[in-house]
Amino acid sequence: MKFTKSGGQTAAGPEDWFTGPVSIDGIRNPDDQSAVGAAHVRFSPGARTAWHHHPKGQTLYVTDGVGYVARRGGAVQEIRPGDVVYIEPGEEHWHGATPDRFMAHVAIHEADADGQVVTWLEHVSDEDYAS
């Protein structure tokens, strides 16, 4: 068993991959023993990921606030604490906060054979965000 006390440093979501302030607390990174990665991600009001997809899919567990999730070609869906969203491998999507509320979720995903958990695409336009 390995126990890690609360600590470390919250990382800022890089501007290349996120719109608006996003804070990321790592839970685990894929390693030799397990391909599973997980993080607790907090989005400020209006903040969201860029469009992206995951080679092995992704599960989101909403822990706080009110957010949005959308897949390419689909309607924007509201998500609230306790909601679980499963994103299929290769499914293009984004997630983030609503314009007026913070949103936090735990993100769980698996690395592929190359160690990748995500492929980033373009930013989500204000038009797509508002639709």
Ligand code: MN
């Ligand atoms: Mn995702």
